[in-house]
Amino acid sequence: MAGEFKRDMNYIPTRVTADGRDGYPVEAGRYRLVVARACPWANRAVIVRRLLGLEPVVSMGIAGPTHDERSWRFDLDPGGEDPVLGIERLQQAFLVRFPDYDRGITVPALVDIPSGQVVTNDFPQITLDFGQEWREHHRPGAPELYPPDLRSEIDEINEAVFHDINNGVYKAGMATDQQAYEHAYARLFDRLDRLSERLSKQRYLVGDTITEADVHLFPTLVRFDAVYHGHFKCNRHKLVELPVLRDYTRDLFQTPGFGDTIHFPQIKEHYYVVHRSINPSGIVPTGPDLSWLLEPHGRDRLGGRPFGEGTPPGPPPESERVPSPA
Template identity: 65%
Template sequence: MTATVGNPGSTTTEYKRSASRFTDRITADGREGRPVEAGRYRLVVSRACPWANRSLIVRRLLGLEDAISLAVTDPLQDERSWRFTLDPEGRDPVLGIAFLAEAYEAREPGYDGGVSVPAVVDVTGGEVVTNDYQRITLDLATEWTALHREGAPDLYPEPLREEIDTVMEDVYRNLNNGVYQAGFAKSQRAYERAYRNLFACWDRLSERLTDRRYLVGESITEADVRLFTTLVRFDAVYHGHFKCNRNKLSEDPVLWAYARDLFQTPGFGDTVDFDHIKRHYHQVHTDINPTQIVPLGPDLSAWLTPHHRAELGGRPFGEGTPPGPVPVDEEVPPRGRAVRD
């Protein structure tokens, strides 16, 4: 994910997320050194990671599957972090590498820092361009417009950006990152602070969404993408594994209906692999779960139950249309999907 797992070596009692090491941008005019170019870049993700899940969703919604190829890592890491053991012979078929760390090394010989996803790799040289998870999706929405599918939604509409940014900052600070601050806290005080901030934000969001379908405006924006990737993992891992247990998502009628609405929207639920999510958190975080036992629950079929959020109005894609079917080679395996009883 975006920081070394468990934040080892920290001398504080609070979890501190590592900053993205590589922050080059890929822009329409190439003004920062890398131009938008179909087929030149490969998006490397773990389906377990909420930060990488953002880029998967945005890539789907905008129809960029043919423009940016996809590499999916094993949900389990070893001492060299993210690895391509899901691919034949344990190597990514495009980049030819066994570990994402090799693309970091290609960018900066001798690099010994954290290796995180999502990462965008330049196929022509095999080096990582960016692991700036906050910027990647915004640039996909605003710089890659020439390669968007017909009917792609505007996920970062200019008139709403100030409000979107304000909402996203609250969501990031207290919920997206807050679950990690609670889960990796090294003192009771640090844990309780993160827990209280998390659920204060939770309550603000629940109230905000009581009478509106989406966080900002009448259609899906980047803010909804960022909130969804935490909510979809909440009951499966954060509630128990990270001790964020004031209540489950499924016990909040507003946020549970909101999350199901998004999950059932093309481009959201079809990117989620619950098997990868549960195995990563419960088997990699051995300081939290030394037995590495993976829970069987929760019941995933509940994600497909009616949500009735359409009654609030709004149009998921604004003036646009839903994305097409998931490419066959990018489908989530049956073990990781929510299916109806």
């Protein structure tokens, strides 16, 4: 369709695995997860790392909320340099491995610390591998986010959520044609309505515990009122006006490992400053009030066990704490 936003999904397919078949074996302390708090795709990896307790074995570098054509910058760190990798831009790690790399420099990315080379930026695979390949390093009580008996259902939900919601907000916001925008808008809210119906009967998307499906949906929902409703013209309703999805998002936000990864000032700065074709002034809005995320959610009535037979993760490391939305 003319004017439709098309996402480049051509990511580096290399994997970090227990058997090291791609040349990068699972090894505590060897890899650095580079993220940006602003990015919903990176947010997934941050959440899964928290839920599984991988903080002691996979360090995390946090890029600033804005970037230019040369990639994400470590401008939050002293001297504008990642203290572990010793680089100013994520692009440098890509070019060490691929000197002629000409695709997007994206987060999340796993970087091999000894060589300084990027290993992968394949965001869907990174979280699955954290769950499956890094098992020997999971914390006691870590949840099973991709249970074998539910994988086909999780995959089906994730596929629909990706196309219509995760990427759907971008298809609406980045469209350059009225028809393309309206098509994306209609699919987005149709899918949200379907999920609202589903979640009116069950606490989580698949089964009675948190799974990869919830990890995929949450980053888009939690950003909805702050950026997608206005900035991306996804304005049929705010999330706070949709009771089921509002309370579902509240529930997850208040679950350790979810809300404690969300940095709203950086999220808003990224979208409103970087997307100058949509917001030429670069002015970041003061609102909206997001304190509703801390109000009671009432989802307990639907049953469910957030971590199954497991337990919640402990508090995040001091260096990774984020401000409250209230």
